Amino acid sequence: MSRIAYVNGRYLPHADAVVHVEDRGFQFADGVYEVCEIWNGQIVDMTRHLDRLARSLNELSMDWPVERRALTMILRETIRRNRVKDGLVYLQITRGQARRDFSFPKGKVPPTLVVTARSSDPKAALKVGEEGISVITTPDIRWERVDIKTVSLLPQVLAKEKAVRAGAKEAWMFDKDGFVTEGASSNAWIVSQDGTLITRPAEKGILRGITRAAIMDYAAANGITVEERPFTIEEAKAAREAFITSATMTASPVVKIDDSVIGNGAPGSIVSDMRARFHEAVEKLALSVY
Ligand code: PDD
Numbered sequence: 001m002s003r004i005a006y007v008n009g010r011y012l013p014h015a016d017a018v019v020h021v022e023d024r025g026f027q028f029a030d031g032v033y034e035v036c037e038i039w040n041g042q043i044v045d046m047t048r049h050l051d052r053l054a055r056s057l058n059e060l061s062m063d064w065p066v067e068r069r070a071l072t073m074i075l076r077e078t079i080r081r082n083r084v085k086d087g088l089v090y091l092q093i094t095r096g097q098a099r100r101d102f103s104f105p106k107g108k109v110p111p112t113l114v115v116t117a118r119s120s121d122p123k124a125a126l127k128v129g130e131e132g133i134s135v136i137t138t139p140d141i142r143w144e145r146v147d148i149k150t151v152s153l154l155p156q157v158l159a160k161e162k163a164v165r166a167g168a169k170e171a172w173m174f175d176k177d178g179f180v181t182e183g184a185s186s187n188a189w190i191v192s193q194d195g196t197l198i199t200r201p202a203e204k205g206i207l208r209g210i211t212r213a214a215i216m217d218y219a220a221a222n223g224i225t226v227e228e229r230p231f232t233i234e235e236a237k238a239a240r241e242a243f244i245t246s247a248t249m250t251a252s253p254v255v256k257i258d259d260s261v262i263g264n265g266a267p268g269s270i271v272s273d274m275r276a277r278f279h280e281a282v283e284k285l286a287l288s289v290y
Contacts, residue, residue, distance in 0.1 A: 025094030241268030
């Protein structure tokens with residue numbers, strides 16, 4: 001089945017789904033995005049994702065391309081047209097198409113809106129749950145506004161490539177004081193010996209992950225303590241468990257950081273439980289198309 005993408009008001013086969021050469025997303029990475037999980041025919045935590053999108057747009061003085069309700073319908077329709085039951089929906093908004101000039105375009109330039117959806121590989125997810133993943137560590141070389149979910153992702157592209165070349169799945173970035181900030185495309189967590197979940201506060205230095213928030217809800221509902229504080233790579237290597245969270249990986253166990261094995265090298269029980277029961281804690285919007 002050919003994949004369909006939404007581009008500025010039209011649903012198009014991927015081969016025809018293009019934006020202009022002078023789109024500001026292409027030339028300046030002047031755009032924002034969101035990725036939502038689709039689970040069992042439902043969109044996960046869409047309200048929170050769209051709230052974060054509203055914040056990203058506002059921080060960059062960008063307009064909504066369409067109203068929020070219309071965007072919801074476009075997301076659902078793109079998922080439906082691609083027949084995705086488990087996977088992800090991606091949306092990107094840029095400041096639109098204009099003659100190349102660093103400052104914002106003068107006059108009314110409509111933002112560009114692109115939406116794609118794709119199915120995930122259930123076998124790959126099963127493997128991650130059973131075996132866990134390895135991460136490497138690398139300096140965080142990003143700008144200060146990583147709280148905004150922009151498409152300006154080159155540092156993360158380089159970090160992820162370094163991870164892949166080392167045979168790992170994710171890169172944990174660390175700040176100049178040696179504290180872990182987050183993964184290239186996920187939030188970073190450790191579990192202390194007494195079973196407390198530890199993750200960096202979202203005020204500065206990381207993206208406030210939607211999956212991170214869902215894990216906090218899960219923890220609160222299950223009597224698990226969460227401590228929001230920075231942790232070093234050394235502390236992470238000595239932790240009882242470690243894991244990452246993101247819309248595409250839910251909660252995924254980390255079993256190795258650089259050359260250090262975490263715990264006994266198998267996914268820990270706390271993260272495994274969370275992964276199995278994760279969807280209890282989230283908002284699920286039925287697509288009602290299957
Ligand atoms: N990335 N931190 C960074 C830098 C991210 O790029 C992401 C998500 C997260 C986790 O956020 P959430 O739980 O809302 O997905 C944290 C998405 C999945 C991506 O770029 O594909």
